Amino acid sequence: MDDERVLDGNVLAGDLGAVFTAEMTSATVTCAGCGDAGALAQAVAYVDAPGTVLRCRGCEGVLARVVRTRDEVWLELRGIRSIRVPAPTVGASPA
Amino acid sequence: MGVVSRGFGSRRDDDGGRPLPPGQYLTEDFPVLSAGPTQVVDTDRWRLDVRDVDGSTHSIDWAGLMALPSEEVTVDLHCVTRWSKHDTTWRGVSVEVLLDSLLEEETEAEFALVRCYGDYTTNLPLEDLLDGKAWIAYEYDGDELRAEHGGPARLLVPHLYLWKSAKWVNGIELRQDDEPGFWETLGYHEYGDPWLEQRYSGD
Amino acid sequence: MRRTSTPWLRARVASAWLETRTARTLVLDVPGWPGHDAGQHLDVRLTAEDGYQAQRSYSIASASATDRVELTVQKVPRGEVSSYLVDVAREGDELEVRGPVGGWFRWTPDDERAVSLVAGGSGVVPVMAMLRARQQAGSTAPFHLLYSTRTPDHVIYADELYRIATSGTGVEIAYVFTRGGLPDDVRAPGRLTAADVAAVEASIGRPGRVFVCGPNPFVETATRLFLDAGHPASIVRTERFGPTGG
Numbered sequence: 366m367d368d369e370r371v372l373d374g375n376v377l378a379g380d381l382g383a384v385f386t387a388e389m390t391s392a393t394v395t396c397a398g399c400g401d402a403g404a405l406a407q408a409v410a411y412v413d414a415p416g417t418v419l420r421c422r423g424c425e426g427v428l429a430r431v432v433r434t435r436d437e438v439w440l441e442l443r444g445i446r447s448i449r450v451p452a453p454t455v456g457a458s459p460a
Numbered sequence: 461m462g463v464v465s466r467g468f469g470s471r472r473d474d475d476g477g478r479p480l481p482p483g484q485y486l487t488e489d490f491p492v493l494s495a496g497p498t499q500v501v502d503t504d505r506w507r508l509d510v511r512d513v514d515g516s517t518h519s520i521d522w523a524g525l526m527a528l529p530s531e532e533v534t535v536d537l538h539c540v541t542r543w544s545k546h547d548t549t550w551r552g553v554s555v556e557v558l559l560d561s562l563l564e565e566e567t568e569a570e571f572a573l574v575r576c577y578g579d580y581t582t583n584l585p586l587e588d589l590l591d592g593k594a595w596i597a598y599e600y601d602g603d604e605l606r607a608e609h610g611g612p613a614r615l616l617v618p619h620l621y622l623w624k625s626a627k628w629v630n631g632i633e634l635r636q637d638d639e640p641g642f643w644e645t646l647g648y649h650e651y652g653d654p655w656l657e658q659r660y661s662g663d
Numbered sequence: 664m665r666r667t668s669t670p671w672l673r674a675r676v677a678s679a680w681l682e683t684r685t686a687r688t689l690v691l692d693v694p695g696w697p698g699h700d701a702g703q704h705l706d707v708r709l710t711a712e713d714g715y716q717a718q719r720s721y722s723i724a725s726a727s728a729t730d731r732v733e734l735t736v737q738k739v740p741r742g743e744v745s746s747y748l749v750d751v752a753r754e755g756d757e758l759e760v761r762g763p764v765g766g767w768f769r770w771t772p773d774d775e776r777a778v779s780l781v782a783g784g785s786g787v788v789p790v791m792a793m794l795r796a797r798q799q800a801g802s803t804a805p806f807h808l809l810y811s812t813r814t815p816d817h818v819i820y821a822d823e824l825y826r827i828a829t830s831g832t833g834v835e836i837a838y839v840f841t842r843g844g845l846p847d848d849v850r851a852p853g854r855l856t857a858a859d860v861a862a863v864e865a866s867i868g869r870p871g872r873v874f875v876c877g878p879n880p881f882v883e884t885a886t887r888l889f890l891d892a893g894h895p896a897s898i899v900r901t902e903r904f905g906p907t908g909g
Contacts, residue, residue, distance in 0.1 A: 370492075371879045373903045376720050378764035379706035382669050388766035406767030407901065414495040415540050415623055415643050425497055427579075432647040433718065434660040439647035462710040463673050465758045467751045469711025483715065491741065543741075 372410040374419055380431050381405075383438050387450040397446040398426035405429075405448075481654035484544040491543055492608045495642065499577040499628040503612050508596070509631045510562050513569050518562035525596065525613065528553045528561055533595065535618035537625075538654035550616055552597030555589040555632075569634035573641060574615055577628040582641035583650065584617065584624055586634065593619060596629060621652040621659070671708060671759045672696060676752050677731070682819040685738040686785055687749045688724065690731065693760055698727040701796035702769040702789045702874065702902075705732065705762030709744055719744040722789035722876075722902075723763065726799040732760070735819060737785035768874060768902040772800035776871025779863045780808040781885045783855075783877025786904060787819050790874055794827060794834065803833060805867035811839040811855055811881065835866045855881070860888045870894070876902045 374390055381389035390406040401423035408428055411418040416432035421444070428444040442448075480486060503522040510518045530553050537545045559567070573583045588594065597616040598605050605611030610627025617624045623643050633639075644650050649658040657663060674691040681687050699705075701723075708718045719742075725733035738749040752758070770778065770793040780790040787810055797806055812818050818838070828836040838844075839859055840852050850859075863870065873894060875885045882901045889899055 367880045367883060368497075369878050369880055370494075371903065373879075373901065375704070375765055375768055375902045378704065378766075379669070379718075379720055379761055382761075382764050386668075390764075391766040404767055406765070410903075411495050413491070413493050415493075415648055416495075416646060418495040420496060427496070430646050432643070434647045435716075437647065441646055462671065462708060462716065462759050463757045464712055465709045465747070465752070466756050468709045468717075468747050469713065469715050487741070489741075 370413055372412050374405040374408040374410055376410050376412060377405070377417060377419065377429075377431060380417075380433060380438050381440070384440055389448075389450075391450070393449040394428060395446045396421040396424060396426060396428060397444050399424035400446070478546065480544050481538050482657045483659075484538055484542055484654065487543040487545055490545060490548075490609065491539070491541075493539065493541065493622075494608075495580060496578050498607050500607050501577050501612055501628060506612055507630060508613075510559065511631065511633045512563060512567050513634055513636050520558070520562060522612070525553060525558075525598070528557055531595070533616075535616070537618060537622055539622040540648065540652070540659050544654075549601055550595065550597040551599035552595035552613070552616060554592055555594040555596060555615075556591060558596055559590075559632075567634050569636060571635045571638040573633040573635060573639045574626045574629060575631035575633060576626050577630050580626055580628070580642050582624050582626050583639055583644055584620065585638075585651075588617060588620065589632075593617065619653070621654050623648065624652055669761050669764065671761045674732075674758050674760045676754050676756045676758075678754060679752065682735055683817055685749065686735055686819050687738075688733060688735045689748060689752065690733050691760065692730065693732055694730055696728075696730050696732055696760075697763075698729050699723055699732070699763030700769045700771050701726065701792040703763035703765045704789070705734075705760045705764065707734075707744060707748070708759040708761070709747060710759070717744050720764070722904075723792055724788045725792060726795035735785065735788045735791075768876070768900050770796065770872070770874065772796060772802045774872065775802075775804050777805040777867040777869070778807070779867065779870035779873045780806065781873065781875040781877075782808065783811045783881030783885070784813075784817070785819065786877030786881070786902070789876050789902060791820055793874065797834070798827060798830075798832065806834045807863050807867045807870070808834070808836045809839065809855075809859060809863060810836065811841060811877070813842040814840055815845055837862060855885055855888060857888055857891065860885075860892050864892070871898060873899045874901075875899060876904070879903045
């Protein structure tokens with residue numbers, strides 16, 4: 366894993382911000398393949414492709430894929446078993 | 461449309477004196493695109509499985525591939541990330557020759573799902589693989605195809621965007637229905653004709 | 664905090680200058696920019712006359728301010744956005760930005776722990792934002808910057824880093840030159856070593872937070888050196904950038 370062209374999940378902050386209200390790169394994600402858990406920001410990002418492919422640092426399995434078309438963002442999270450983010454503590458309203 | 465940035469976009473005006481597909485620019489080098497780690501596959505271990513619609517599987521190993529008649533082709537490449545490259549020279553076995561050698565009867569398939577080491581997939585109509593339009597390529601520019609460019613063997617389908625020319629190919633699944641591949645399931649066009657600028661789903 | 668999807672904002676180049684032969688700082692006027700935390704980035708979107716758009720993510724170089732943000736962009740081979748920002752964009756030109764984004768690689772002045780910043784090449788940009796935020800806030804958190812470049816000519820922000828290091832405010836800066844240094848350098852040119860990392864602890868004690876930013880191989884090496892020196896993985900935060908895609 367010494368490829369200069371490989372980035373990390375930090376690079377997805379903007380596109381994920383178009384989909385989620387929570388800050389997703391700080392989220393803890395669990396790989397559906399091997400069960401490794403870690404910050405999405407630290408997963409391996411392949412950006413030299415038609416889209417961005419986020420892979421598990423443990424097993425290299427695909428965690429997530431993001432494609433930006435002319436006017437949409439497509440996001441697949443098939444390789445992520447769970448996502449953990451801090452629960453909102455301010456401004457939460459009762460149901 | 462957003463704010464136009466003065467002076468942005470001009471690199472796509474250089475067409476090398478020949479028409480380029482819309483939205484493409486010409487490059488001299490050969491960019492490496494990858495959706496995952498480079499697959500390093502020894503030719504001793506290499507195998508390609510053709511699975512027909514009846515469920516039968518027909519395999520060929522490296523020696524078998526080398527024993528088939530090959531051809532040298534010079535083609536232009538068009539990548540959906542907007543670079544095009546003129547006059548690239550490859551050697552490989554045409555997919556039609558490969559299928560004829562492996563299948564005893566003509567297949568009833570309409571579509572193909574191409575599989576690869578590293579689990580990449582791409583789909584296309586079977587007719588786009590036949591009739592001298594596609595090859596299993598194993599030499600580039602007179603040398604054996606390097607792993608970063610898909611060696612030991614990749615699919616070469618130059619009339620479609622380059623994501624269809626799957627690197628590290630190891631299987632062709634012949635199908636009656638069209639099963640979308642890796643990029644085709646996430647916003648990219650199911651066919652990908654660069655001259656019609658079929659980049660994204662719905663183009 | 665709840666927020667809605669971050670909007671694209673219109674930005675205008677207020678000024679720009681070269682930091683090295685291939686890295687350029689751009690000061691952008693961005694009406695509506697809400698300010699940011701050090702280490703966050705923004706997305707830049709360029710639109711051509713024919714509607715073609717390209718988008719890239721860049722680290723923010725400046726400390727937080729409203730309506731204004733600074734980037735330092737390293738030109739990368741075939742990088743259509745970075746080439747535009749370094750070679751073409753001039754005062755008054757317009758583009759779009761979206762942000763701030765990113766919450767992982769981030770420092771805020773309420774964090775009083777000792778901080779080790781480790782930068783390779785233009786990886787210095789987000790850690791410079793952290794240094795600037797520290798100075799702006801008058802923070803007394805001990806800071807150490809370990810900055811690796813090929814040669815002294817490749818150092819970005821050389822003058823400002825010198826002023827910060829000599830300001831007597833508790834910031835120490837060490838340079839690592841991988842290809843060639845200056846004639847009287849004590850350290851021989853070469854890649855980051857365990858001794859370089861040991862010097863961090865000698866300067867600021869055990870850091871409570873380590874921020875590493877640079878190309879992937881640099882980040883891998885630096886992170887391994889910190890772990891080998893007994894620093895827990897939980898304090899190390901990394902951000903990788905690449906020579907392509909920009």
